[in-house]
Amino acid sequence: MADIRIEINSAGIRSILQSPEVEAFLRAKAERIAAAAGDGMEVSSGIGATRARASVTTATNDAREAEATDRALTSAIDAGRG
Secondary structure: OOOOOOOOOHHHHHHHHHHHHHHHHHHHHHHHHHHHHOOOOEEEEEEOOEEEEEEEEEEHHHHHHHHHHHHHHHHHHHHHHH
C-alpha cells in the first residue's frame, strides 16, 4: 500500500474562511436564530483575522429579560442548524 501525503494549502483555506460567501452563510444562520428568539435580538457579522463570524445578542432590555427568565436566545440555537 502506498504512503499518502496530504499537503494543506493554508492560504487557500484562510481565503475560504474569510470569504464573503461564508460570512453571508453564517449571517443567514444568525438571522434565523434571532427570528426564532423573538424581538430585540441583534445580529452582527464580520470578517476577522482568521475567519468570518456572526453573532446574535440581546439588544433591548426586554430581550435581556426574555433570555434571563425564559432562555429565549439559548433555546433558539437549533433554528440555526440545518
